Amino acid sequence: MNVTLWIIAGVLAALFLASGIGKLAQSKEKLVASAMGAALAGFSPAAIKAIGTLEVLGAVGLVLPAALDITPVLVPLAAVGVVLLMLGAIVTHTRRHEAQAVTMNVVLLALAAVVAWGRFGPFAA
Numbered sequence: 001m002n003v004t005l006w007i008i009a010g011v012l013a014a015l016f017l018a019s020g021i022g023k024l025a026q027s028k029e030k031l032v033a034s035a036m037g038a039a040l041a042g043f044s045p046a047a048i049k050a051i052g053t054l055e056v057l058g059a060v061g062l063v064l065p066a067a068l069d070i071t072p073v074l075v076p077l078a079a080v081g082v083v084l085l086m087l088g089a090i091v092t093h094t095r096r097h098e099a100q101a102v103t104m105n106v107v108l109l110a111l112a113a114v115v116a117w118g119r120f121g122p123f124a125a
Helices: 002-025 028-033 040-041 045-070 074-095 099-120
Strands: none
Touching: 002 040, 002 045, 002 074, 002 099, 028 040, 040 074, 045 074, 074 099
């Protein structure tokens, strides 16, 4: 199970790192014009940068503390943070009636919840 948790955390970290860097590196206009960024239209540029920053921090927190064996309790805390980010994304996409995006967010939330459960409980890093 430990290997499974590492794989899930690694995949989540890669996805959130890419998404966060994209939000930090691109302008709001460019993000909104993309197929995946339309939901960001209602957010200010500062809010988009804040979301991107949280995604990057979540990605780093899912892997780095356990990999470096420095305060590994940060891994499940980062996973809880990702769960909270996904709850916000679910609300946003639900309001926009974007069922496919909601489904993806629910899957990511579930994976982050598994990491949080495993790292807080029986498989603490």
